[in-house]
Amino acid sequence: MTDSPRRVLVVCTGNSCRSVMAEALINNLGKGRYQAFSAGSRPLGRTNPGAIETIRRHGFDPGEPVSQSWNEYADQPFDYVITVCDSAAAETCPLFPGQFERKHWSTPDPSHVEGTEAEIEAAFDQAFGMLRERVETELL
Template sequence: MLTVLVLCTGNSCRSVMAEALINHLGKGRYQAFSAGSHPAGYVHPGSLQTLTRHGIAFDEPYSKSWNDVLEQPFDIVITVCDEAANETCPVFLGDCKKLHWSTPDPAHVDGSASEIDAAFDQAFDMLQQRIKSELL
């Protein structure tokens, strides 16, 4: 089983969804974790609602620092910060395969409930497509 770390800045939306998706779609081939360089301290409710809406099971995710997982070796580290938004992506210096999946942060979307749901669904779909095309 390959271990995967999904990194972003806050570890509240994209990385949490990617962790759950990799564990769900990888069906035992991958064990995914997520963390952030500057954790938000909470998981955005929209992330959990999106996973639930798409039938993706998840444990009890929490926003954690990458310092909490540095002792664990990883086969793959994926960053999900959005370069188009000029986000500063964390740099992981460990010896592993590194991937970058630029994904807009749905937590920064303002608008109606349906517009916010659409932003979370868009991030979910982007992550799911990358997982299917690059990991599975």
């Protein structure tokens, strides 16, 4: 048996919001048992400030997420590759070496919600809560 953390890649199209929140949740809740990264098929090149604020508001360390292409990880092995948006789940991912389990955690995108500040914050909290529940029930 190895003490190495299980490696997880969380994929979303833009890699700016949901995948960033999931990455932080896995790294924080996994307590060293998991090492999560996030990437996108068409990364925006910036993280969504609302995602970072939500992670912090819930008492977690967001780390230093970067919006980057999934091609950055094409030659690295993972235990899990998790898609968090439906469009990324339908795309053909790069080939990652080794055996890994695919998971799809369909999560609404809070970055496209319009409304009051409270409504937008509620949308981010809802997405964060959905992702946290998936992490806690499917990984931990």
